[in-house]
Amino acid sequence: MEAPSARNESPAGDVDSRIGRIIERAIARNIPGLAPLPQTESELDVGPTPKELVYSDETARLYHYEPVLDEIYRVPLLLVMSPVAKGYILDLARGQSLVEYLLLQGHDVYMLDWAAPRREQSRLGLAEYVIDLVGGCIDAVARDCGEDDITLVGYCMGGMLSAMYTALNPAGAVKNLVCFTTPANGDGMELYKKWMTSPAFDIDRLVDELGNIPGDFINQSLQALRPLQRSANQMRLLNNVQDDAFVKAHLRFDRWAVDQLPVPGMLARDLVRDFIIGNKIVDNTLELRGQRVDLARITVPFLHVAAQHDHIVPAAASRDLIGLVGSKEKQEIVMKGGHVSLVAGGNAVFRLWPQLDQWIRVRAT
Amino acid sequence: MSNDDSLDPIRLWREWFVKSEKAWSDTLTEMMGDENFSRGMGRYMHEALHTHRMFSESMAQYLANLNIPSRGDILDMSDRLAHIEETLNHIQVELRSQRAQLTKLAAGTPEAGPRKRPARTRTAEPNPS
Numbered sequence: 330m331e332a333p334s335a336r337n338e339s340p341a342g343d344v345d346s347r348i349g350r351i352i353e354r355a356i357a358r359n360i361p362g363l364a365p366l367p368q369t370e371s372e373l374d375v376g377p378t379p380k381e382l383v384y385s386d387e388t389a390r391l392y393h394y395e396p397v398l399d400e401i402y403r404v405p406l407l408l409v410m411s412p413v414a415k416g417y418i419l420d421l422a423r424g425q426s427l428v429e430y431l432l433l434q435g436h437d438v439y440m441l442d443w444a445a446p447r448r449e450q451s452r453l454g455l456a457e458y459v460i461d462l463v464g465g466c467i468d469a470v471a472r473d474c475g476e477d478d479i480t481l482v483g484y485c486m487g488g489m490l491s492a493m494y495t496a497l498n499p500a501g502a503v504k505n506l507v508c509f510t511t512p513a514n515g516d517g518m519e520l521y522k523k524w525m526t527s528p529a530f531d532i533d534r535l536v537d538e539l540g541n542i543p544g545d546f547i548n549q550s551l552q553a554l555r556p557l558q559r560s561a562n563q564m565r566l567l568n569n570v571q572d573d574a575f576v577k578a579h580l581r582f583d584r585w586a587v588d589q590l591p592v593p594g595m596l597a598r599d600l601v602r603d604f605i606i607g608n609k610i611v612d613n614t615l616e617l618r619g620q621r622v623d624l625a626r627i628t629v630p631f632l633h634v635a636a637q638h639d640h641i642v643p644a645a646a647s648r649d650l651i652g653l654v655g656s657k658e659k660q661e662i663v664m665k666g667g668h669v670s671l672v673a674g675g676n677a678v679f680r681l682w683p684q685l686d687q688w689i690r691v692r693a694t
Numbered sequence: 695m696s697n698d699d700s701l702d703p704i705r706l707w708r709e710w711f712v713k714s715e716k717a718w719s720d721t722l723t724e725m726m727g728d729e730n731f732s733r734g735m736g737r738y739m740h741e742a743l744h745t746h747r748m749f750s751e752s753m754a755q756y757l758a759n760l761n762i763p764s765r766g767d768i769l770d771m772s773d774r775l776a777h778i779e780e781t782l783n784h785i786q787v788e789l790r791s792q793r794a795q796l797t798k799l800a801a802g803t804p805e806a807g808p809r810k811r812p813a814r815t816r817t818a819e820p821n822p823s
Contacts, residue, residue: 351702381790385783396812403814435816447773476814523727529736538743556722561715564708690818 375581376417378428383439384469387453388412388446388593389462391469394428394438402693404504405437405470406480409463409487413547413592416442418585419484421673425578427682434686436693437474441466441487446593451540454595455603456617459493467494467502478504480689484672485510485642488633489610492624492654497617499626505692506656507632507685510642510668513624513653515608517646520554525605532601536594544589551589555640559586582669611649625655632688633661634681636671660688 384391408428410416419440420428431438441463446453453462470479479502483491488511495503516522524530535542552559562583569575592600609615615622631654635647644663651661664671664680671681725731754764763771 347701382783382786383790385780385787390783398816399812400816401812401814402816402818437812437814445776447776448769449773474811474814520723520727523729524732524735527729527732527736529733529740531736531740534743535739538747553726554723555716555719556726557711557715557719561712564712568705568708568712694816694818 374422375584376420377423378420378426378432380440383473384466386465387450387457387462388444389466390442390444391466392416392440392442393473394432394440396437397432398435401435401437402690403476404478404480404693405439405474405476406431406482406689406693407467407470408438408440409466409481409483409491410440410442411484411486412443412458412490412596413486413544413590414484415585415588415590416440418669418673421581421585422578425581425673425675425678427672427677427685430678430682431686434690436686436689439466439470439473443590445544445591446541448540451536451594453593455493455599458596459490459617459622460497463490463494464498471502477502480505480507480693482507482685482689483509483511485668486512489513489604492627492650493615493617493622495627495629496622496624497620497626499628503629505630505632505689506627506654507634507689508650509634509672510636510639510647511633511650512604512642512646513650514611514646514648515605516611517643517648518605519643519645521550521605525601532598536598540594541591542594542597544591547589547592548587551641558640559583578674582674586669611653613653624650624653627654628656630692631656631659632685633659634671634685635661635663636666636668637663638666639668639671641668 379395380392381395382390383393408416408419410419420426423429428438428440467479467481471477481491481495481503483489483506488508491503491506492508492511492513495501495506512518525532539546562579566576566579566583569579603609603615607614610622610624613621613623613625631651633647633651633654635642635644637644639647648661651659662684666676666680670676726735750765754766757764
């Protein structure tokens with residue numbers, strides 16, 4: 330942008346014109362940021378890979394993605410999302426989609442995504458999520474594709490549900506188990522542990538009053554783990570506001586990050602009491618409908634992928650998982666990146682996805 | 695990026711903010727983990743829930759007098775819509791299943807699924823990459 334036409338030769342004039350140029354440039358560069366930006370899921374075109382609803386029960390939604398190759402691996406793959414997050418993070422956009430990548434590698438991909446619970450669904454707890462909903466979806470995959478084996482891939486709390494299901498059904502359909510950034514040690518969730526063990530915190534009162542825990546509440550709790558990150562991301566957006574690809578990618582991530590699902594009241598109670606306060610997974614005392622959830626009973630090949638800079642599920646919360654699982658064939662990979670950039674975004678394409686495919690493909694025949 | 699960017703004070707401030715965000719966030723998170731903060735937050739939550747209940751009840755009565763739907767009414771409607779959506783989901787799943795059966799009968803093959811599915815015979819050849 331040109332400097333103001335009236336130039337003053339004096340030093341003071343130089344300073345004035347320089348300041349004028351800086352202000353004009355700042356305004357010019359930020360104007361695109363003021364233009365109407367895409368906001369909704371359809372405007373942002375998230376979840377572009379074609380899929381069909383295969384099964385639905387309570388809050389569980391099982392989707393099957395349309396295969397793109399004529400020949401696929403025998404063992405289907407079920408992605409299990411966290412009950413607090415929406416599944417489109419794994420199918421963010423063309424070229425930035427783990428689902429699309431796996432389809433192109435020849436996998437038969439299903440996804441267990443979650444719907445927001447209705448008020449009367451506040452009765453759904455950990456037992457219902459693990460035994461009825463994850464279990465129901467695994468049975469539905471078998472019915473749909475005709476294969477008895479399955480590879481479970483759980484993200485965050487989806488990994489926790491998947492590991493619990495596999496522990497309860499060691500001779501069941503699960504042939505391989507993969508967990509991404511999965512918490513196992515409640516003591517490692519340091520901030521939440523401090524809050525929830527405070528005498529002033531009462532999960533029963535919260536659930537009795539609210540029924541289901543609202544998504545905004547979950548969102549604010551997650552933001553407390555890194556309070557200024559969202560502001561810093563806005564600064565990054567302003568610094569790159571003239572880069573359309575950056576802006577759109579940023580808005581997709583930002584949209585997902587605040588798009589948290591409400592949590593059924595009973596599930597929140599169970600997670601707070603049994604996982605955060607009781608730390609029952611590590612203590613091996615967790616029971617679901619009278620059955621003990623002993624991760625040592627998992628004997629199938631197991632892969633855990635953790636992120637080096639994960640502030641949501643820090644290493645202290647996830648590193649015990651590999652030791653708790655009883656499989657002889659098990660592996661842990663710690664990769665650069667954060668909780669989300671591990672599975673989505675530019676770096677995931679080169680870092681995680683090829684390793685994941687490599688690990689699964691030799692076990693999917 | 696032009697050289698002039700280094701003179702843009704707003705941009706410089708934003709870059710400083712981005713670089714130092716992690717340290718500031720860690721400090722704030724540490725403060726929030728303090729015993730007093732945890733207790734204060736718990737108390738605040740109790741008060742907020744109490745206020746929320748009182749306000750909801752009084753507003754519901756006020757809105758009812760004005761013949762305007764309250765939050766409870768909207769939630770009732772949302773539950774009913776979600777219920778309808780669930781019913782539609784079940785119909786959609788059932789239709790998919792019926793379509794698969796019809797395809798099987800029509801083709802007379804043991805193929806499952808609404809359309810011809812790819813063969814599950816792929817072998818794990820080494821990844822070229």
